[in-house]
Amino acid sequence: MESNLFGQREGAGVNPVAPWMGGKRALAKRLVRIIASVEHETYAEPFVGMGGVFLRRRVAPKSEVINDYSGEVVNLFRILQRHYPQFLDCLKFQITSRREFERLQKVDPSTLTDLERAARFLYLQRTAFGGKVVKQSFGVRGDGAASFNLLKLAPMLEDVHERLAGVIIENLPFQDFIERYDRPDALLYCDPPYFGCETDYGTGMFSRSDFAALAGQLRSIKGKALVSINDTPEIRNVFEGFVQKSVNVTYTLAASTSREFGELIIANFEHPLLREGAAP
Structure with a gap:
């Protein structure tokens, strides 16, 4: 990687290895552009999910920390970071099959090794309809392509493995994570x-009251904060006093159906790309 004017390392962004509800695919380019233009030495994500924004960034500061309250997400990233060759061996003979999908759904992940658990999670996440995390159903591709094809997946896994070098991976409640890495x-x-x-x-992962808790915490931090979320009157009210920019994005709901949604980019700092009329 080369360095830019902020001393950040520059390289190519990589794609997430599985779909994820709310993965920000349609908004990622705009968010990445804003993030790259903000000077910072530590980048931290309390809700990383499948890394839809984290992985697509093309610049990296001195310190990077990702976090998720889901043990399944964190286990997958740790396995990709530390045990990539062994993980590929676990996936070698896997096929896209409704019967295999239903079999793995019934398996208690706590009975598996970390490698087996990561393989199960990745398989279900790639083959589930719409990137759903709970109440998953087997997704059927209209183009006939298999959702779990190791020939296509292996290069993606390798890219993420290399991108995770030097990244700190946490499994904390968002409040504890923000307190620990705010500077x-x-x-x-x-x-x-x-x-x-x-x-x-999942149950107990996030509650309605946590929106106010997040907003309250971000009002008192030392660093800069950027939030992306759906645009609703309730969210606008909870984050009153922050910079708020509305953005319309189009998401594909099915093979031939798309719909426009209102997203809100929120910040605790002023930025040219967040002003009204600006097109990030």
Whole structure:
């Protein structure tokens, strides 16, 4: 990687290895552009999910920390970071099959090794309809392509493995994570669940009251904070006093159906790309 004017290392962004509800695919380019233009020495994500923004960034500061409250997410990233060759061996003979999908759904992940657990999670996440995390159903591709094809997946896994070099991976409640990594030179990118979709990632992962808790904490931090979330009156009210920029994005809901949604980019700092009329 080369260095830019902020001393950040520059390289190519990589793609997430699996779909994820709220993965910010349609908004990622705009967010990445904003993040790259903000000077920071520490980049921290409290809700990394499949890394839809983290991985697509083309610049990296001195310190990078990712976090998720989901043990399945964190285990997958740790395995990709530390045990990539062994992980590929676990996936070698896997096929896309409804029967295999239903079999793995019934398996208790606590009975598996960390490698087996990561392989199970990745398989279910890649083959589930719409990148759903809970109440998953087997997704059928209209183009006939298999969702789990190791020939296509292996290069993606290798890219993520290399990108995770030197990255700190945490498994903390977002409040503890923000408190631990907040500093004057930090940029915290927060991608919490959408308002009204708090239970889409599992019971006890995030609650309606956590939006106010997040906003309250970000009001008192030393570093810079950037939040992306669905645009609702409730969210605008909770984050009153922050910079708020509305953005319309188009998401594909099915093979031939798309719909425009309102997203909100929120910040605790002023930025040219967040002004009204600006097109990040």
